[in-house]
Amino acid sequence: MIGMLILSHSNLIAKGLVETCKQMAPDINIEGIGGIEKRLGIDAELALQKLNEMLENNEKVVIYADIGSTVLSAKTIKELSSRPADVHIVDAPLVEGSITGSIEISIGSDIDKIIEESKKSCFIEKN
Template sequence: MIGLVVVSHSRALAEAAVALAFGLLPDRGVPVRIAAGLSDTELGTDAVAVADAITAADSGDGVLVLMDLGSAVLSAETALDLLESPIAVRLSTGPLVEGLLSALAAASGGADLAAVAREAENALAAKRAQLGDTADTGLADSPQSSTGAEPVDDSAITETIEVTNEHGLHARPAAALVSALREVEAVVALRNATTGAGPVPGDSLTRVLTLGVLPGQRLEVSAAGPDAALAVAKVRSLAENRDHDQPR
């Protein structure tokens, strides 16, 4: 499983970002470590602490490092030279908060380091789409098709579901949906049938959020594979769940 390290000038900020991510996603045992601040109250970064955090977060599959700005990046770069044993490490260009959430969702589902890094880098796509920023989609290159969704074959189950929960497919239910779909053996594509946005792969939090599904809108789900029917059922349960919990 990919480990994550959060590097920030402020320990309080790093702890809050991690708390937010785990508040929105179920804890699947992803190793997350913090290297932030020179003390609980003093701002700053320490390359040695970053190196120690990378070592602690590594379970053999690699580590993604997310940083806030300035010397946090410099400390992370220096930390790579301080590692005592070879570890596959990527320094993320993604935003700290959104990137952490997206990376955690991907790592929780067993994605490899390249995929986890890509999710973090793409994490601003939903905000850009919501604010109408069409100059740059924010989506890094991906092995997906040009639509961002893997092709679903002719045997796919397709269903259109009205989203009846109070706030639509916002961060928490979207994160729960992605987490649930990563547990099934199915290729799932989602499309906002009301606005036409999509399709997007159902196992990518960054792309699911770009659909901007609001309450009362209709979500089209297409699934293929051994667990296709289960995948559709999970999407339906989430879309109709007024408590914003995970799909039943």
């Protein structure tokens, strides 16, 4: 299976996206990390720990991150992980991309399709 890790500066955003993705795709393995001690930020050590735990139970893990230091943390934890080749940082909008990715994971899409469809989510017209 392919797991999903959501990284955000906000714990509320990370947990809310996990909840939303689970409602759309209840059987996926998804975790969210955000905030540091009830403030905005990212705990890279916790994110690395969670990523390595996910790699124990999944053949691959996709990471969705919001902005700035969270993206840098995603790149760092990928390289420090137990299996960097099996970690994919998805260049997609956090909300739309992770929801699209969760659905693709739930229907058994391969890693390339998950990433491709997630990237397309930035082109969704809203008016």
